[in-house]
Amino acid sequence: MTVEAFAPAKINLTLHVTGRRADGYHLLDSLVVFADAGDRLICAPAEGLSLMVTGPRAGGVPTDGRNLVLQAAALFDGPGVAITLEKNLPAAAGIGGGSSDAAATLRALAALLRRPLPAAEAVLALGADVPVCLCPRPVRMRGVGEVISAAPEMPRMGLVLVNPGVEVPTPVVFGALAEKTNPPMPDLPGWNTAADLAGWLKVQRNDLESPARLHAPVIGDVLEALAATPGCLLARMSGSGATCFGIYGTQAAAQNAAQRLHGRWWVQACAPYSEAG
Ligand SMILES: C[C@](O)(CO)[C@H](O)COP(=O)(O)OP(=O)(O)OC[C@H]1O[C@@H](n2ccc(N)nc2=O)[C@H](O)[C@@H]1O
Numbered sequence: 001m002t003v004e005a006f007a008p009a010k011i012n013l014t015l016h017v018t019g020r021r022a023d024g025y026h027l028l029d030s031l032v033v034f035a036d037a038g039d040r041l042i043c044a045p046a047e048g049l050s051l052m053v054t055g056p057r058a059g060g061v062p063t064d065g066r067n068l069v070l071q072a073a074a075l076f077d078g079p080g081v082a083i084t085l086e087k088n089l090p091a092a093a094g095i096g097g098g099s100s101d102a103a104a105t106l107r108a109l110a111a112l113l114r115r116p117l118p119a120a121e122a123v124l125a126l127g128a129d130v131p132v133c134l135c136p137r138p139v140r141m142r143g144v145g146e147v148i149s150a151a152p153e154m155p156r157m158g159l160v161l162v163n164p165g166v167e168v169p170t171p172v173v174f175g176a177l178a179e180k181t182n183p184p185m186p187d188l189p190g191w192n193t194a195a196d197l198a199g200w201l202k203v204q205r206n207d208l209e210s211p212a213r214l215h216a217p218v219i220g221d222v223l224e225a226l227a228a229t230p231g232c233l234l235a236r237m238s239g240s241g242a243t244c245f246g247i248y249g250t251q252a253a254a255q256n257a258a259q260r261l262h263g264r265w266w267v268q269a270c271a272p273y274s275e276a277g
């Protein structure tokens with residue numbers, strides 16, 4: 001039996017940094033959605049544990065124990081499984097590539113080996129973004145990433161992701177954040193249209209945008225380019241960057257914007273993705 005799993009891109013529509021724990025990790029309040037663009041995993045029974053990384057964004061991705069896929073697989077105590085990871089998302093990009101791969105590995109191996117998912121603490125130890133990636137659907141994420149509650153359904157909309165090809169290390173961005181204690185989000189209201197959602201998001205924030213732009217000023221160019229595309233309702237950075245997203249009223253508008261942006265950067269038109277269950 002072979003098990004396949006989809007590892008969707010994670011998008012932080014908001015990212016409020018509300019405090020800092022004694023161990024240095026930051027407390028967050030974030031509206032997270034997933035995209036129907038992502039990496040793919042194929043897991044097949046084998047003698048030992050192995051990983052092969054393929055796909056257009058495989059370059060530079062570690063294939064040894066540094067890869068979060070192997071770290072996630074190791075939680076199943078030396079499973080016999082050959083894993084192929086098709087890498088479509090840019091790495092170190094603020095869209096949870098490694099975290100989503102790790103979460104997809106956990107889902108796939110639990111199914112393949114007929115075993116329960118590892119304990120919550122072990123999942124969180126893989127990375128703060130791994131718990132949220134375990135059930136890809138719209139959620140509000142708090143704590144350091146482990147406190148997850150359902151968010152209202154997303155309205156119909158189109159999305160465009162743009163990554164300028166500059167890797168932005170997450171610890172560097174958190175380290176450069178000047179004010180660590182900022183207001184959380186208010187209660188989530190629910191949105192009927194993409195314009196409703198964008199209007200609400202405009203008065204929310206990504207607190208990591210300013211520190212990320214210090215490290216990678218090109219983020220400012222990406223935001224400007226996205227905002228200038230026809231029909232763009234909101235342009236913002238995701239996670240710790242450098243990937244930015246644009247929100248559009250329709251898929252067609254997102255496709256059109258992506259076509260205009262193609263050329264110098266990684267550009268992907270997509271739609272919100274929500275896993276049933
Ligand atoms: C910025 C986000 O992408 C928002 O979704 C995540 O919080 C980052 O999640 P991640 O990449 O899985 O993070 P980890 O691999 O656990 O941590 C990388 C580094 O980011 C910083 N970090 C991460 C998460 C968090 N809540 N506070 C932090 O300060 C820490 O310096 C940590 O050493």
Ligand SMILES: Nc1ncnc2c1ncn2[C@@H]1O[C@H](COP(=O)(O)OP(=O)(O)OP(=O)(O)O)[C@@H](O)[C@H]1O
Binds near residue numbers: 062
């Ligand atoms: N499966 C993987 N795919 C990509 N990078 C990986 C993977 N496993 C480990 N890495 C390493 O993790 C680093 C961070 O990559 P990742 O794509 O997880 O980005 P990220 O910006 O931390 O995501 P986010 O902050 O949104 O969670 C990379 O530089 C890479 O060396």
